[in-house]
Structure formats: structure tokens, C-alpha cells
Amino acid sequence: MLKNSFVPEKVPFTSIANIAKDAIIILDDEGRIVYWNPMASRIFGYKKSEILGKEAHLVLSPPQYHSAYQQGYPKFSAEGRGKVIGRTLELEAIRKNGEVFPIELTLSLLHVGERHFALGIVRDITRRKKAEEELEKYRQKLEELVEERTRKLRETNKRLRVEIKIRRQIEQELKQSLKEKEVLLQEIHHRVKNNFQLVCSLLNLQAFHTSSEEARRALQEGQARIRSMALIHEMLYQSFYQGEVNFAQYIKNLVSHLQQMESVANKDIQIKIKVEDIYLDLKKAIPCGLIVNEIIINAFKHAFPDRDRGEINIEMRAKDHQVYLQISDDGVGVPLEIDVFQSKTLGLRLIHDLVQQLRGEIRMERHQGTAYFISFKK
């Protein structure tokens, strides 16, 4: 046997009940209070001396429980059974000062000889209930907030949808208007080209009627200059409108026109074209077109005076938005006495002025023939 071993049966019930944090109340088979611990006094407000012998349900429970009690208690006291025995219930109770408060009640049965006693353990759950109520309030508030937010979001969503619809409409209208403008621009390029062509025809007619060879040539060259511009407008109105000219294609078209000129028709001049697909807008394409026109006509006219054959090279490439154009011939070269970019003659002046208009740079070499190096920003 162990010395000082603990024997629970020897611990008096009252010493535990005295320190319990719940009210411990014992009722006899008639429902009268026969035991009342200190916590019961603290919870209900009755001293032990004033409560012992009182009918518990009359003193401690609110009227709404009375009829259930009156039905259940006789059965309990007679048979020692009852629906609520062994269960924990949440009910309400009354304090001495009349305050109704929530409790948790656990009822169990005590057999003492032939008699049945009811042991009730009562816990004041006012605080817990308050906390629960508070929590419920917060929950409700939160729900309201969520609902409010959802409502606002729904409204915003609706507004946004309307806005998107309006924007789509505007976008549609803008697209339509842009399309109309593009058509209009194409129409304008078409007319400009037609007018240029008309001027060309007039110059042609005039050249036909003039007897001076010099005047006839001048008129022909004037025609070529105008055609080089007309070609840009022609390319701008043809095909899908982009506002830009594929300059590689333009050079090929221009060269094929120039080759039909009377002055070169009976010479074997090879023209080699090595150009990348570079797209230029009207502002750049017109001066650049005129420059190419001028340089090629000069080569046709002056580079091969006593020869039937010759070669002209045209190269163009672009890098970092900078365009590099190089046109050379293997002819006699511009005479050294001509100060190329100070020249008062129209062709060279035009070339010089047009390069300035492009805000570009030009350099000329005359080793074996003539070579122009031009660069400008796209």
C-alpha cells in the first residue's frame, strides 16, 4: 500500500462545492432547495439562510419555464427520471434583484436511500452571451458591409459596361471617320496625279511644237521632273492606303519611266538597283524622288558622251531610322572645274536644295565616274 495515497471518497463534497466557480444547488423530491454553495449566492444574490427550503423554480426561474417544470418534476421525483436529466441546457434565471440572465444548467440525479434529489450545476453565461451577441452584431455589420460593397461594385460594373459601350460606339465612329478620311486622301492623291499628268501632256505638246532642240530637251526634262512627283501620288492612291510609299518600288517605277526617254533609248545603259523595302511619307518621298530623278537624268545626259554603254548603280538601305542612298555611274565624271554644290545650274542646285529640305547630308566622289552619297532621317 502506498503511504499518503489519495482517496477521493474521503474528500468532503462541501469542500469542493465551496470553491467551485459554478453554482451548485441540490433540490429534494419536492423541488425545494436543500443545498446552496457560495457561488450560488454570488450568482443569484441570495444568502444560503434565506434560500434553503424555498421552491427553486418559483424563486430562481422566470415564469415561462414554470409549466414545463410543473409537468416534469413530479415524474422526476416519483420515478427518478426526466427528459432533462444528464443534459446541459441553456436557459434563463432570475437574480434576487429581479434581473433575468442567461445560464447553462446541467441537471443530474442523486440517490440518497429511497429518495431522489436533483443536482443542478448552474453557470452564469451572461458574459459569453454578450460576447456571442457582440460577435453576431459584428457578423451582421460585416454582412451589411459586404452587401453594400457588392451593391456598389455591381453599380460600378453597370456604369463601366455602359461606358465601354459608349467608347466602342465612339471607336466605331472614329474608325468610320478615319476610313472616310483615307478614302478622301486617296481621292486627293488621285486628282493631284491626274493634274500632274495633264501638265506633262501640255509640256509634251509644247515640246512637239517647238523647233529648238534645246527647248525641246528642257521641256522633256521638266516633264520628267513632274512625272517623278506624279508617280509618288499615283503610288499613294493605289492599293491599300498607308500614307507611305514603298520607295524601293518607286525607284523601279521611276527608272523604267526614265529609260523610255528619247535621249537614252538608243544607248545600252545598265541600271542596277539594290534597294531595301523602305517606306517614306509624302514629305520625304517627294524631295527624295526628285533627287533620284535629277541624278539619273544627269547620268543619262552627261556621263556617257562618247559611249554607247554604261552602268548606273542605285543602292538604298535604312538603319536606325536613317536612310542611306547611293547613286553612281561609271561614266566620265563631273568635270573638276564644276563646284558641284555651289553650281548655278538648275539640276545640281535642285539636288542640293532638296537634300537640305530633307535635313540630310550629301557627298560626291568623282573617281571612276560620279558617285553621290546621301543620308537623311526617315
Ligand SMILES: Nc1ncnc2c1ncn2[C@@H]1O[C@H](COP(=O)(O)OP(=O)(O)OP(=O)(O)O)[C@@H](O)[C@H]1O
Ligand atoms: N553624272 C555626270 N557625269 C558627268 N558630268 C555631269 C554629271 N552630272 C552632272 N554633270 C555635269 O554637271 C553639269 C551641271 O549639271 P546640272 O544638272 O546642274 O545641269 P544640267 O544637267 O546641264 O542642266 P539641267 O539644269 O537641265 O539639269 C552638267 O552640265 C554636266 O557637265
Ligand SMILES: [Mg+2]
Ligand atoms: Mg541636270
